[in-house]
Amino acid sequence: MAACRICNNHYQEFISFGQMPIANGFLLPENFEQEYYFEMKVGFCTHCSMVQLLEQPDRELMFHEDYAFFSSLSQGQTIHFEKLANRLIKDYLCETDPFAVEIGSNDGIMLQNLAAAGIRHLGVEPSENVAEIARGKGINTICSFFDEELATRIIEQHGHADTISSANVICHIPYIHSVLAGVKKLLKQEGVFIFEDPYLGDIVEKVSYDQIYDEHVFYFSATSVKNMIAQHDLELFDVEHLDVHGGSMRYFIARRGSHQVTEKVRTLLANEKALGLELHETYQQLRRNIEHSRDQLVEILEKVKLEQGSPVVAYGATSKSTTVLNYCGIGPELIDFISDTTPIKQNKFSPGMHIPVKSPEDLEKKQPDYILLFAWNHMQEIMNKEAQYNARNGKWIVYVPEVKVI
Numbered sequence: 001m002a003a004c005r006i007c008n009n010h011y012q013e014f015i016s017f018g019q020m021p022i023a024n025g026f027l028l029p030e031n032f033e034q035e036y037y038f039e040m041k042v043g044f045c046t047h048c049s050m051v052q053l054l055e056q057p058d059r060e061l062m063f064h065e066d067y068a069f070f071s072s073l074s075q076g077q078t079i080h081f082e083k084l085a086n087r088l089i090k091d092y093l094c095e096t097d098p099f100a101v102e103i104g105s106n107d108g109i110m111l112q113n114l115a116a117a118g119i120r121h122l123g124v125e126p127s128e129n130v131a132e133i134a135r136g137k138g139i140n141t142i143c144s145f146f147d148e149e150l151a152t153r154i155i156e157q158h159g160h161a162d163t164i165s166s167a168n169v170i171c172h173i174p175y176i177h178s179v180l181a182g183v184k185k186l187l188k189q190e191g192v193f194i195f196e197d198p199y200l201g202d203i204v205e206k207v208s209y210d211q212i213y214d215e216h217v218f219y220f221s222a223t224s225v226k227n228m229i230a231q232h233d234l235e236l237f238d239v240e241h242l243d244v245h246g247g248s249m250r251y252f253i254a255r256r257g258s259h260q261v262t263e264k265v266r267t268l269l270a271n272e273k274a275l276g277l278e279l280h281e282t283y284q285q286l287r288r289n290i291e292h293s294r295d296q297l298v299e300i301l302e303k304v305k306l307e308q309g310s311p312v313v314a315y316g317a318t319s320k321s322t323t324v325l326n327y328c329g330i331g332p333e334l335i336d337f338i339s340d341t342t343p344i345k346q347n348k349f350s351p352g353m354h355i356p357v358k359s360p361e362d363l364e365k366k367q368p369d370y371i372l373l374f375a376w377n378h379m380q381e382i383m384n385k386e387a388q389y390n391a392r393n394g395k396w397i398v399y400v401p402e403v404k405v406i
Contacts, residue, residue: 085113104169151182202247316375
């Protein structure tokens with residue numbers, strides 16, 4: 001039993017993924033012996049309905065000057081954030097001299113659109129290497145972790161914000177109440193806080209357990225978000241389901257009573273109740289489904305690589321891949337290497353299982369019979385990109401929403 005980070009009641013573990021390294025901690029051989037591990041256990045709180053990690057590594061181990069994720073490398077993400085920026089400009093940044101803040105602004109993929117429109121903005125990014133890239137684009141960015149104290153400093157320097165936005169970041173932050181207090185303090189009276197993160201309903205329905213890794217301390221539903229923000233007199237007034245990252249939810253939050261609550265919120269809350277997201281039994285079944293998915297994936301890889309002797313390469317050295325590889329015990333004996341476009345990951349080794357990471361050019365040379373798709377959330381973009389491989393009858397191994405060869 002552990003204390004819930006949201007309501008401080010006791011909550012129970014429903015699965016352990018075993019010893020897990022830092023998900024984005026791609027490393028060189030000389031660092032193998034010093035590699036950090038923690039037991040990645042996940043629990044559910046029946047009081048506030050929050051699914052969360054029982055233990056999370058220190059934030060400096062995950063977000064630092066060598067952070068290996070750059071949003072702008074994905075064309076799909078670039079389009080997604082351009083649409084979000086246009087939405088903010090149209091609906092919430094239309095008053096005189098508006099001011100927008102983004103928490104976890106990465107390399108400026110969203111804020112570059114606001115900057116181009118001449119809108120005052122501030123990115124808050126804790127990883128110095130990606131913050132520096134944003135600054136190079138002319139985007140006003142500070143390297144820091146957002147909390148209530150930082151919100152006070154931002155007000156002193158820039159004034160209150162019309163919007164505070166965040167994408168795939170709020171679920172990373174264990175000290176969430178300080179963040180919410182800072183959001184409420186920083187927003188104007190009619191200001192809006194908009195964040196999007198992987199959606200718990202999709203994780204349950206698709207058995208996408210690779211969404212669970214060290215950075216993601218929370219797995220949000222509308223129900224748990226509603227319960228969480230109520231402690232700060234904030235209200236969920238709109239929601240929007242997104243296809244990005246394998247299924248995400250965008251939450252629109254403001255001071256209680258300042259915006260009309262849409263029918264979409266009421267419908268989603270009812271759907272979550274029907275799906276059983278408030279029931280402990282749902283997560284016991286999720287654990288069984290995860291175990292079944294693991295066993296099926298290992299069975300296919302062993303048949304293809306060990307019995308048939310066919311080369312297998314993985315596609316996408318993602319944070320998600322760290323969970324799959326380590327939980328399933330998949331190492332270099334089953335995967336020849338992982339192909340990835342991120343230069344900072346190339347010529348290093350995957351966390352924990354130490355599979356080589358190579359460039360797309362190496363994948364082209366190898367021409368493997370099978371590719372294990374880790375970056376499944378970008379599947380359509382990847383299939384278009386790898387049309388030549390598909391034309392040569394190359395086969396893909398996928399595991400979300402089911403394990404199969406396509």
